[in-house]
Amino acid sequence: MTVDSQLLVERARKGDAAALEALLASVAPAVHRFGLRMCKNAPDAEDALQDTLLAIATHLGEFEGRSSLLSWVFALTRSACARRRRGLKNQAMASDDGVPEPQDDAPSPEQRASDHELAGAVGRALDALPEDYREVIVLRDIEGLSAPHAAAALGVSVDAVKSRLHRAREALRDLLRPVLEPQVPKTAAGCPDVVALWSKKLEGDLSQGDCAAMEAHLETCPSCGAACSALKDALLACQRSASAAVRPEVQARVKAAVRAWAALGK
Ligand SMILES: [Zn+2]
Numbered sequence: 562m563t564v565d566s567q568l569l570v571e572r573a574r575k576g577d578a579a580a581l582e583a584l585l586a587s588v589a590p591a592v593h594r595f596g597l598r599m600c601k602n603a604p605d606a607e608d609a610l611q612d613t614l615l616a617i618a619t620h621l622g623e624f625e626g627r628s629s630l631l632s633w634v635f636a637l638t639r640s641a642c643a644r645r646r647r648g649l650k651n652q653a654m655a656s657d658d659g660v661p662e663p664q665d666d667a668p669s670p671e672q673r674a675s676d677h678e679l680a681g682a683v684g685r686a687l688d689a690l691p692e693d694y695r696e697v698i699v700l701r702d703i704e705g706l707s708a709p710h711a712a713a714a715l716g717v718s719v720d721a722v723k724s725r726l727h728r729a730r731e732a733l734r735d736l737l738r739p740v741l742e743p744q745v746p747k748t749a750a751g752c753p754d755v756v757a758l759w760s761k762k763l764e765g766d767l768s769q770g771d772c773a774a775m776e777a778h779l780e781t782c783p784s785c786g787a788a789c790s791a792l793k794d795a796l797l798a799c800q801r802s803a804s805a806a807v808r809p810e811v812q813a814r815v816k817a818a819v820r821a822w823a824a825l826g827k
Contacts, residue, residue, distance in 0.1 A: 566630050574621050578819055581621075585614050585815045588631070591704050592638050593811045594803060598699050599642040601688055607810060612641040614818035619825065631706060632713035639696070639714070676801070679740075683798040686736035694729035701726055702799040708764060727760040734792045741791035746784050753778060755785040756792055763796075 566587065572580035592613050596606035616637045624633050687695055700711040701722070712722040734741075734756050758775045761767045767775070779786045 567626070570621065570624065570626070570630065573618075578823060581618055581822065582815060582819045585617060585818055586812070588617070588634050589614060589811045589815050590805075590807050591631070591803070592634060593808070593814075594703065594805075595635060595638050595699055596642055596645075598687060598695060598703075599639075599692070600645050605642075605645040607814065609638065609641040609645045610811065610814050611818060612644070613638045614814060615821050616641065618818055618822035628713040629706075629710045631704070632710045635700060635704075635706070635714035636716065676798070679794065679798045680802060682737060682740045683733075683795050684802070686733055686795070687799075689736055690729060690732055693725060694732055697722060697725045698729050698733065698799065702730075702796050703803045705800070705803070723764050723766065726764070727757055730760045730792060730796070731756050733795055734788065737791060737795050741794060742787045745787040749782070749784070752782060752785050755779065755788055759789050759792055 566584065569580045569584040569587070573584050589610065593606060593610045596609040596613075597603065600606045600609055613634070617634060620637070624630070687698065690698070696715065697711060700706045700714055701708065706714065708719050708722050708726070711726075712719045715722065717725075753775065755775060755778070758767060758771065762772055762775070779789055
């Protein structure tokens, strides 16, 4: 937790509404993105956002600061989303409904079109993943939580987060294969599982020797090279989706949550 958010938490706990508003505003975009991904539709995501912000406001006194603020916030968001999703499981949703678009600095129109296409494809692939895979990718690869912080948010061990993450990234890459590696020949029988190795490398769990061996193989094997770039592109698109501008409805929800909290008499 940064010094800033620590100060905000302390002031908000003492009843400072401006500090609470600033604190909620700082976490609201991430909560909203998580809700959009997990609820898969905008109205439920907004309701989950509202529920979560109010839960943060009312339970701030119980936050002990041992876990990171974001771990605690995402744990609350998960319960809010789970409540919203109950009973909606079989309802089909437009896959990229309400998903924020990546924000670009100044890309060319061609670049923008292909980024947009990739973002759309990645969004649809994320939606097609099993919930526990999607959730771990959102926390780790979109919101950038460390593995221990993601583990705290999900209430599982760091090892469990990592193995789930490796499987989730492999599943994501498989789903994106037709888009990102359309004409790539199949990997040879002797090829290592480079996607799994790459995912381990990202978690700092690949030994130097194994890493060197992987890099050497990537240089000589076009199939594995393509598989790795596909995963890198997909994860980059995930990261970029987190930098989208804050939507007005998110800001409105922050103000509504602060008003509701004030009405509760703190
Ligand atoms: Zn290979």
